[in-house]
Amino acid sequence: MKRYFSWAVLVAGMGYFILPLVGLTEFSLSMRRGEYSFDAYAAVLADPTFRQTFSYSVVMALLTIAFGVLLVVPTAYWVRLKLPRLRPYVEFVTLLPLVIPAIVIVFGYIRMFNTSSWLPLTGSTTGTNLLLMFGYSTLSLPYMYRAVDTGLRTIDVATLTEAAQILGAGWVTILARLILPNVLVAVLSGAFVTFAIVIGEFTLAALLNRPAFGPYLQLMGANRAYEPMALAVIAFGITWACMGLIQLVTRFSKHTKAAR
């Protein structure tokens, strides 16, 4: 009896997630009357705005990942090594972006860095791009920090650091040759989450008025019928590909089986 109930819950849950996806996919394939076709996809891929916004977002995602890694790996490492008592507080700070809405963050940015402020970042395209990247980094901070911190837990940070130091290594060598390679899997999973967040992000990009993929999705959704569905399927595919890649790198790392 209990068994059937579990199955029923599972099926209902799967239906809840899968049915809309099936409907979405089905609709995106029905642009041509009476038969299934990839016409909507073709239309989307042929749209130059799609290509521009998509590549803009990909580049922004990569920059965000690079910045996030440079910020989070040394920070998480240093906190574990030298300030272990501050760990709960640092963790709390990294979780703040989850409770502070993106719109609050972006209004804060605009107030702080507008053209009449001490650092007029919004005055130039590069400045605004930079600001957007910082915003993305903030949004992905909870995931990135958690991932890296968990990765660091699998190695004996203090002893390995000392072992490297006594062999003559300085901080940069220790971070680049020892810490980063050992948390690479964690960093990559953080990176894929970051990628997925940045690709679909709407609020920051729209309010900073940058040509990103998120606002483009929204614009299409408001004006077309079939294309937005195709876009949604594509965006969904990217997210799933990211998740799949996380699984892959976890499985294919040679030495992590050793992690104690």
Next chain:
Amino acid sequence: MAFLDIEHLEKSYGPTKVVKDFNLGVEKGEFVSFLGPSGCGKTTTLRMVAGFETPSQGTIRIDGRDMARLRPNHRNIGMVFQSYALFPNLTVAQNVAFGLKVAGEKREVIDERVAEMLDTIGLSDLGARYPFQLSGGQQQRVALARALAVRPQVLLLDEPLSALDAKIRVSLRGEIRAIQKKLGITTIYVTHDQEEALSMSDRIVVMHQGIADQVGTPFEIYNRPTTRFVANFVGTLTLLEAEVIDPALGKVRIGDTEAVLGRALPKGKITLAVRPEMISLGSVPGRETEVSGRIIDVDFLGSVIRLRAQIGDAVLVFDTFNSSRSVPPKVGATVTLSLAASDLLLIGE
């Protein structure tokens, strides 16, 4: 001045002093052990030499050079940790090469040195393995090779064998000592295992509550302990309360037996100590002091049999060798024990 020179070294954490006025000179090529119970400050002293802890007071010099302002990565010291601390993302060969790479050595030089070190530790075939594919003993040998590859001035080992099983521990300690002798490297070896310290060291520093109680060769430490702590900590010992009746001749009364130690003793009550192997069962020529007692415990250890006998108020612990021809005495048996009075150790405080 000795090659490695430690003077008036102290370390406090807050109000607690964990190392107190530590002085030691280690000669070039010498193997010195720090021996003491857990928490006595061995690791802290070693870490100050490595540069991981800053001394509260005192100086450390290596080859005449003050280490105070040098960070660990500039000290040219090799260190082996209890937990091996191999880099999990690097192969065995890459681990051994790490220090040489950091030092900016040429590729050919590194390859040659790594091969040489792997040969020294007998793991030439395992260069491509990752640490997790090795046994504990193999990992610790790799850690030793990694520490020695950069030709450090001093080698520090902090309880390197504690995490291994007994058999490997014994074979590896012989191996470490052999490599140390071959390379002639100045070494400090931290351990809480007296057998390790006694069998490997040129000299031993017995530590107790942050103080170096006694520094000496294994022979001196074992046969002439100067403090009650050293006497108790190293080897098994029976303490005997004695009263001096003739200070000049060294005549004492222990219970109702009298013995002549043949050396000058202080007046009054003293504490004497005797090792199990200094007492024989039955009368033995040269062991002229005889007492009789009752066996209260027989412990068969294999090659040796450890017995305990009640003599008046005292309990004497003594050993006899196993022999298939003579059966050891039974519990309750009355026996005669003999010892040479000159073997009795005088224990200070």
